[in-house]
Amino acid sequence: MGNSSSPYSSLPDMFLSRVSESGGREAYRFPVPDPSGGPEIWKSLTWSQTRDRVRDIALGLHSLGLTSQARCAILSGTRVEWILADLAVLCAGGASTTVYPTSPAPDCAYIISDSGSMIAFAEDDEQVAKLREQRSQMPGLSKVVAFEGESGGDDEWVMSLAELEEAGALLSREEPDLFDTLVSSVRPDHLATLIYTSGTTGRPKGVRLDHSNWLYEAHALKDLNAELRGQGWDLIGENDLQYLWLPLAHAFGKVMEVSQLCIGFTTAVDGRVDRIVDNLAVVRPTFMAAAPRIFEKVYNRVVMQAREGGPAKYRIFRWAAGIADKVARVKEEGREPTGMLAAQERLAHKLVFAKLQDRFGEQLRFFVSGSAPLAPDIGRFFYGAGITILEGYGLTETSAGAFLTRPGDVRFGYVGLPLPGTEVRIAEDGEVMLRGAGVMRGYHNLSGATEAVLTEEGWFATGDIGVLENGRLRITDRKKELIKTSGGKYVAPQALEIRFKALCPYVSNMIVHGDSRPYCVALIALDQEAITSWAAEKGLADLDYPALTKDPRVRTLVQEAVDALNRDLPRHETIKRFEVLPNELSVEEGEITPSLKMRRRAIESKYRQKLDGMYGDSVHRP
Known part of the structure; x- marks a missing residue:
């Protein structure tokens, strides 16, 4: 390295x-x-x-x-x-x-x-x-x-x-x-x-x-390019076309801006989130970086369209999604599908996945997902459908990029290997510590805050809990967000929330709660676009969004997904009760950050009554 x-x-x-070097070329x-x-x-x-x-x-x-x-x-x-x-x-x-x-x-x-x-x-x-x-x-x-x-x-x-x-x-x-x-x-x-x-x-x-922080980021990607070319992989070169919609106020967007200066590819710039899917077919980029919420929305939309096509079309879609999962798992082991699976993959491509690839423009080589964890099931769905999502990891304090999965080594649930020049170690309590030229010099105007997270040897405490397996990093949760039930059992809420979103395409957020409580409960926010389209299909078009959040048929729909989540969980992690929120979480209400991360404490304090109610004897079990 x-x-x-x-x-x-x-x-x-x-x-x-x-x-x-590139004066007359398109920037x-x-x-x-x-x-x-x-x-x-x-x-x-x-x-x-x-x-x-x-x-x-x-x-x-x-x-x-x-x-x-x-x-x-x-x-x-x-x-x-x-x-x-x-x-x-x-x-x-x-x-x-x-x-x-x-x-x-x-x-x-x-x-x-x-x-x-x-x-x-x-x-x-x-x-x-x-x-x-x-x-x-x-x-x-x-x-x-x-x-x-x-x-x-x-x-x-x-x-x-x-x-x-x-x-x-x-x-x-x-x-x-x-x-x-x-x-x-x-x-x-x-x-x-x-x-x-x-x-x-x-x-x-x-x-x-x-x-020097940003110069490190740009050169780390360039060095990684050279390293991967030696292995027969192409990451990003000057002939690539990036589609940039990420907020440039966020460090992830800034990395995509500065790496262009170093590598020399062309960037198509348009920050309107509602135009992403349409623009992909117009711009036909070779790569794009995005937050997981974008992949969740595309996945939800694909599921909705398959449902709207009627029972036969939906059955074909479910079958194809199952094939995609099998194909992805074979590829994650470094192999290619053969025999019967390869034949099924070709058929699934013809019936379902070719349309999905067209939607992204036929030049697309990969997406990069970052800023929050991607649900492995959603990553596998796209990977098995022939669309690669590389996952990255980093924080604002590490100039964003610190880890990236390599194209020939995709493993969902992991954020890959460190970028060249970044060191990692896991502290005794499981916290991920990073050191390298991408680490910030400190916080602005905050005496004491820098020393709290940066050691004299230059190790930065990320606040994330993780494990290293064969050099690959897997983030399991935020240190401050681990739940300890009153029975002394630990629960990592983020892992459950991510899994749930892959199980239920009608949901935008799930907040698992249970710290110092006897069991775990959840607040669930519906995805307005997905649930209203489901309602129209079921002949409930006259119900508006707030009415749908209270409808027993919607509750049953969510309950089925909660049951599916609980099926594979140890008892202390299962969601015993849930409440559907009357609205989606918003930046304006202070419930999510502008980079779409949940403000867990703010949500819990706003809905304290609902949470308390789920532990009261007066509340019947769903």
Whole structure:
């Protein structure tokens, strides 16, 4: 294993090196409205055109007073302007503070103020309005730059991206060498990014990641490429096409952004989650990274469509899904299906899986799943259907990527081997400890918090419980989330919740509860799209979502899946009772983080009455 050291002194240095190597090649493509009112069209930027726009934005920021390592916030969904703004902040010598566009106004103000951001990019009028509302809470914020919208008005505080670029272009003509001078003064140990972890408990913590952290990530993937090519596998090369929709406010999205600078592939950028499945067929990418929720939704949609096709079609689908599982298990052992199974696989492909592959575009080689655990059953379904999902693992504090399954060594339930240059050990209490150039330098403005998770020898305590088997890591649960029943038995709730989602396509979340209680119970949130489509099929279209959550037929549907889950569990892990929640979990209500992780404590305190009720004698057993 190499240590993935970088020949570059900073991300801007790597970016300009990519421009000089790939100047005329396509760097980004992105959707824009068709001026004639037709369907939207995809436009492209070459690497050289990207450099010109980044230079103008960077010099515009310089003219606004952005100095070395000064913070600049980006409050926007994933779009090409996000990337241009981020690269420009870095080229001007500054550091980006990432803010989710779904964050409520007070949270945006807290992050911008705590980070000391002096300039903020905002996506549109809606995001600008949030900042206006909280202006008094952010005295250090001197200027807001809007990607689009009416936001200019009479207010000097807000300017458009076009105005900023014009100011930069003017400065570039006056001082042609200024851009290169700014880039050459950025060093590896300079702060590059402040990402606030949407903590499942308490205030978010700002994670300080410098240029060398991101250079490590980019080179670790490049080194891994070289390692895999030697074994006959191709991971990512410069001729690949990435479809990037991941939130760039999240470290996982940032890794996909910076690795492109190192490897040189093309990226199609569109952060609209509701367009992912449609866009895949239009963009026809060779790879895409996603959170497990996306695969769950696609899987649920496939199941729903098979059901809607009638009993015969659904029987064929169930048979094909069974074949996919068998095929995946054979492949996980490093073999290929033969004989009868190979013949069944060909038939299942013809009847079911070919359509699924078409939906993703025929060029797709693999998906990468990260940011939360993927249900092994769902991973096997896709793998057996000819769609490979590689699973990655890491935290914001490790610049996201620390582990990745290799294409020739897919094992569901594992997150693979460490990236080149990352070390791992398991502490006595089972906690996963990581060390390497991807590990953060510390938390921002939080004395004591860094020392609590980072040892003097550089080992970072992840908060995850895991085991190493033949070098492969398997995460079993979050340390803080392990349940200990009043009978002294330990339960890992996450493992049950993941398994349940594969058993019940109508569910978006399950929260297992039982700490210091006599047995485990669960709160269950339905997937609105899936359950309303089931209702229509059953002739219950007149029932709205809240009514469906109370309907006894829906309860029976969920009960069957709970029974199926319980069948394979030791007694102390079984779910004795459950309640269906009246609504899906939401970011706005503080029940899930912007990166779609459950805030377990917040959910438990909100539904305390329901939970207590499931332990009361007055409640009849379901």
